Amino acid sequence: MGSNKTTSPEPPFSFGYDLSFDLMIDSHPSIMLLIDPETGRILKANPAAVKFYGYPKLKLRGMPVSEINCLTDEQVAIERQKAKQEGRIYLVLEQRLANRHVRTVEELSSKVVWQGKPVLFLILHDITGSAQPSSNPELVLQEEVRRHEIAFEDFRIHKIELEMQNDELRRIGFELEIARARYFELYDLAPVGYCTINAEDLVLETNLTVSTLLGQTRLAMQKKPFHRFIHPDQQPAYTQAHRQLFETGETLSLDVQLLKKSGVHFWAHLEATIRPDSPENSEKDTDRPIAAWIVISDISVRKRAEDALKQANRELEQRVLERTKELNQVNQDLQSKIRDYQRVEQALSESEDIYRGFIEQSMLGKILIDEQGKYIKWNHVMEELTGISSAEALGA
DSSP, X not given: OOOSOOOOOSOOEEOSOHHHHHHHHHHOSSEEEEEOTTTOBEEEEOHHHHHHHOOOHHXXXXXXGGGTBSSOHHHHHHHHHHHHHHTOSSEEEEEEOTTSOEEEEEEEEEEEEETTEEEEEEEEEEOTTOOOOOSOHHHHHHHHHHHHHHHHHHHHHHHHHHHHHHHHHHHHHHHHHHXXXXXXXXXXXXXXXXXXXXXXXXXXXXXXXXXXXXXXXXXXXXXXXXXXXXXXXXXXXXXXXXXXXXXXXOOEEEEEEEEOTTSOXXXXXXXXXXXXXXXXXXXXXXXXXXXXXXXXXXXXXXXXXXXXXXXXXXXXHHHHHHHHHHHHHHXXXXXXXXXXXXXXXHHHHHHHHHHHHHHHHOSSOOEEEOTTSOXXXXXXXXXXXXXXXXXXXXXX
């Protein structure tokens, strides 16, 4: 491990899926390191290694192994040759920890492929203070082979278990991708806008519909006060409704004009409710909610229709007023004519009475005949002259 170069002729063992290999290393209780064979630097250290060496994980990663080994490269080479002569498949090395203590370790190494390139895979065991091995090299070799066979068997079983877990993770990941696609369709492609705000009225999250309606990117809207996108004349009403929403939980519902990035305003209906499922609400130790969900609906067409209807009503009312005025004038004219006719009729009646009295009082015989030749007046003189009464003459 102390050398910066490796000349091992054995081909590296390739793990088909780095994630399962990483999970296997990270969850294994043995000290494990991955070393760059070209530079001798540590590429990965599992939690057991971090705990053993006492260095922060970020510092340990990238550290040259020469800073850990107490032996020089030449001494490591001598130990490697000694192990070969004794028939050992491991090296016995002294390593310095972060607290400057020195520990004796057994190191078993092999080549593997990790993230597409060959690396040196080390498994280490702390044997500091262990009993001295037997003087019989054959017994020592058998014991070490047995111990490392057990370690590798445990490693192999652990790898199989993790691969099974990895298959389950892949299945869950596939289901999450499907759920994410459905979420995208239901949330981002919804026909209405969805916007999450906090108690300070800052925008936390929006869907694509809101971004399209306002002509703003979602990133540009984040952490911006939502009332900035509302027409200034309607901001006080929204602010009051927003305060009431977070103080009482009462639903916010009002029509406002929203401002596009281009400066154009359009009418929208806002319907806001507290989000009890929001992580922002559940993570805070407070009785007051801090996140709400606003549903934004573009009602420009409806508003235009309402305005058109109001205009039509105003025009109709004006026409009714004008027509009523005309009818009142006509009625006044008719009333005036009726009064004129009544006056004429009264005058004619009076004239007729005068004329009838004149006929009756005349000393001469007088009669009146209508267009059909019927007698309509026969005075008393005619009665005396003819001997025919007025009733008989008029009834003839």
